[in-house]
Amino acid sequence: MQRTDTAPKSINMPKLSRETVVNIAVMAILLALPLWASSIGEDYYVNLASLITIFAIAGVGLNFAIGQGGMVSFGHAAFFGIGGYTTGIAAFHSFEETLFMAMPFAISGTNQMLIIWIVAMVICGIAALAIGAISLRTEGVYFIMITLAFAQMIYYFAISWPTYGGEDGLSIYLRNELPMVDAESALTFFLVCFVLLLGAIFVSARLSGSRFGAALGTARMNETRLATSGIDPFPIKLTGFVISAMITGLAGALFAELNGFVGPSMLSWHRSGEIMVFVILGGVGRLYGPVIGAALFVLLETYIGEWTEHWQLLLGLALLGVVLFARGGVMGMIAGRARHD
């Protein structure tokens, strides 16, 4: 997010900053490669691009909490997983033609993605409201550990609840449907994810530039100052946390569609760490940072994973190198310092 985006439009077009050029280039590559891969019939690469896009959406969600609100959540896998399980459970009941619940009113499953997305985001929002209301009473290292602990609670709940597969997870036999387009097609599904990524970035940018975003940013830098200007920091941060969770939940719903499967691994704390890695690798607080981070992560996993099964060792070393020596992530290296540390 750049300052020029929110500044009143001047008559002279502002010169594109280096970050904007990088952003445009990254998105163009992300869009062009699957189009090309699809044209030569390599759906594998299209799905890889979908995976990058979905992880990027999850990262955009977390980046809003960390970069804008200064809330270092180590539990975003909870929302990623809740989004995924919403998809899985809706598809399960739709496939089995059973009811999710009969009392006090009947809720059946559905195979309509649009409905599932909305439901997934609402449920994530409610979960984030509850988790945030308790976690945000604390700060700093307490907040990190508590968000981690709550995510772990949901993970153990998913494992020990047998109805929806428990440890084995839940298969989605048929990809859910979208009106008018064929979501079964790899390219179409990628384009849907890509549009949603653009939407998530747009929402994140608009919110960051709004009065609410300014208040959230101030809450990150100095809560007392925000309070003295007459704004209670708590509801501002809670709202930011909920929005962040909803974006990550949407990514979880898409991830379940892509894999045709949901399982407790979506909720595991490694997943929380990975989402955080997308944000850090790209650069904290950079609007398009998670796209770069997710792309690097997926490419590292795929290509080093082909070469050696011990790719996580190299990932760990790379990550350590970025944290110790390349503060500001990849975006920081290419486009210079972020607007804040």
Added chain:
Amino acid sequence: MTAALIFEQVLNGLQFGLTLFLMAAGLTLVFGVMGLINLAHGSLYMVGAFCCAWITQQTGSFWLGLGGGVLGAAAAGALIEMLVIRRLYDRDHLDQVLATFALILIFSEGTRMVFGSMPLYLNIPAALGGTMALPGVEAYPVYRLFIILAALAVALLLYLLISKTRLGMRIRAGESDREMIAALGVDIKTLYTIVFALGAAIAGLSGALVGALRSVQVGMGEPVLILAFVVIVIGGIGSIKGALIGSILIGLVDTLGRIFLPVILKFFMENASANSIGAALSSMLIYLMMAGILAVKPKGLFNATN
């Protein structure tokens, strides 16, 4: 449902809680003195268990293995402190989380490269192998009692070390004002390495002790690490007393909840659903307790860091 069963489960809960304390003590010490959140603490636990299992296999002596586990974890702790952790003290918590998360990946994958993916098995030493009669309990495993006593001994030693020795005085001084103690001529770098290695050694001891009860495998430290986080959040970060009370609380609530929650639920619903709901609820119980405590005391029960 007899008093003997309850007593036995209380002992199990105590044993579980005290092994958690061994993890939590190191975490809370490192946080209190250096202000560092160390996710790789679970890896040090794993290193202790692997060193113990390997040395026991090679030499046939559990006691040598136990000593090797403690020393191995301390050495690994000192090594990562000097190479990586030292650079993180001035960073924000986000960087610390990421860098120590990277260390977990490196440790786990490195261990997998050396020992493979198959778990190692560590047998309980013959001297501690049997069971013994306790008041009300006919046969309680001696090894579990040994863990309880060993952990209590470590807690006592730690208390003596911190409150009665010169090193402990420096640790406490480092907790309250690190610039001042450095200005007084204490080598703060070495002090930090010692504190980190001390925490690592206790984590390694915990891993080695528990390794004989369960299998020794990659990733074994992570669930324990997260529970240790819950413990120190409840107890108040930086407080060893809080860690001790928090860990016993967690150990008891978790162990007793898993046994008795399904039983209690059976009074209200049919057996099958009581079992499944009971299992799901009891796995969430400690987190709900944490939420409850934080709702009342956001900084934990015994906050030491203000």
